[in-house]
Amino acid sequence: QLQVEVRQRDIEAAREAVRQAEAAVRMARASSIRDTISAADIKAADAAVAQAAANLQYARAAVANTYIYAPASGYVVRRNIRPGEMASPSFPILNLVDNREVKVLCALSEERRRLVSVGQDVTVTVDALPSRVFYGRVYNISAAAKPDSRSFEMEIRLPNPGQLLKSGMFARVKVTVQRQSNVVVIPYDAVVTAGQQKVVFVAEGSVARSRPVQLGLREVDKVAILQGLAPGEPVVIQGQNELKDGQKVSVERLRGDAS
Template sequence: MTSRADKKPSTAKRMIWVILGTLALIAVIVGAKVLLVVRMIHSMPKPGPVTVSTVKAAEQDWQPSLNAVGSLRAANGADLATEVAGLVTDVHLKSGQDVKKGQLLVQLRDGDEVAQLQQLQANAQLAKLTLERARKQLAAQAISQADFDTAQADYKARLAAVAQQQVVIAKKQLHAPFDGRAGIITISPGDYLAAGTQVVTVQQLDPLFVDFNVPQGELARLKVGQAVRLHLDAWPDRTFSGRLSAINPKVDTSTRNVQVEATVPNHDKTLTPGMFAKLTVDVGQQRRQLTLPQAAIVYNPYGDTVYVVQPAKGKDEQGKPNAPTVKQAFVTTGDTRGDQVAILKGISAGTEVVTSGQMKLKNDATITVDNSVQPADSAQPTPQEQ
């Protein structure tokens, strides 16, 4: 006879049934949630086309160039100073005045030195008369050769004393060493100047030199006589032209750069030594090159890309033409020129690419083209005040 205990299900079986029931309940809940999410996704409106600007890649005349920055330097420039101490008696100069080589600029008091010079000149004149008399006496054998030699030596010594005193007087005058423009002068008659006191600067402004450095790897592209263009912040609307005039024969071992010098005409005295300049040196021959605005390039560590516009195909459910789409394409870029970049490989002339709005795009994204505003695409951009 079977007991009641034998008819009751075991504890293990009860646990299995509880677990199975719980799993079934979870499956029902998850299924319901997934169905709800799918319905919500289908009910969401599809994203509209992204508004972008585009441009067609085109070939342009391209002059290979090398960009650098440099400083202007006067062909001749000097900070003039007095060689001896003295009291200023005359200032023959105004600040900013153009001066000629040899022009007297500043006069120190030299009355004592001039008086002493006159005395030495009188002694030299007397020595000259004595020498002439001795020459006649020697011819008449009235004096010995030794006496004549003494008179001749005395005359030469007197002349040397005169020349020495003239040098002393010359040091009391400050002259322009070359043609140029004087700076600001602050001394006045009556000022006492110590030896070595800087009085004024004189700078030769035409032509000017511009010094800049280029990496040693660019040396093969540089030659004396190449055209150089300068752009300065002070004159954003002007371009100054010059010629490459010298290349330093030594490379700086600390930077591996080489110093280069260009000569720039400055007939109107617009440029000033010490100014900062941006330079473009024309290197190589002009050629045709496929270009794009730099804004069209998406720079990535794994490669530079552009978004190429794909023409619209077919119609949507309402019968309207579909919007155009984009495809990402890898490109190989070359030199840059202003706002432009050369495209060496990846696309061909006439390809329409996106120039703005790339951050919102991905492959096969739909777009709306609005070219009312275009990014900068100038070969020689001009800085604009903000």
């Protein structure tokens, strides 16, 4: 505060010097009409005005340098220098975070790299907000894989309404690489490998029947069935690995299953 007040007094002094120099020029010009002052004196007075104006400009710049302006809007999350300490252009005074738009960094395996491209839609969830889903897009994918993990760093950007997402949160990302509509979806564990075929067991009354199926897209613990299974057919999801075609079974409805 003291330094700012000193700089402000410097500005006032510079302004006064400009006024005095301008007055001297006017007097010199008026005197030259009466041939009582030389042209050199007038030139010297003009130079004094220019010097006083330069001093004023310097004083204004010095005062402006006592203020620090943030390059963007945001929140101060860390103060690195205390009042009275020496500042340096190479050392940040404050750390700012702008949470209006956030970026998520995640690893993309080399097997899935070909399935993902910049601009694809993604959904993001965080453990701290289990009931919220955030939507964004793939912003960038690194050109080279990391030598240690053989994975590519993928950057996702998404709007942050209400600024609920905070820096440092752990996030889960889902990228939509392909869609299949109007298909039957069952638990992946219900699928059994029989030789070269994928089959599921369907309960026909009290008898289990083996049904070859064609699998579609898989999402963690679920898989789409493209052929071999009709909507609403009861699928065996417990003990299927020990079943044989035609073996008797006991059918039990899962809780919440109204079909």
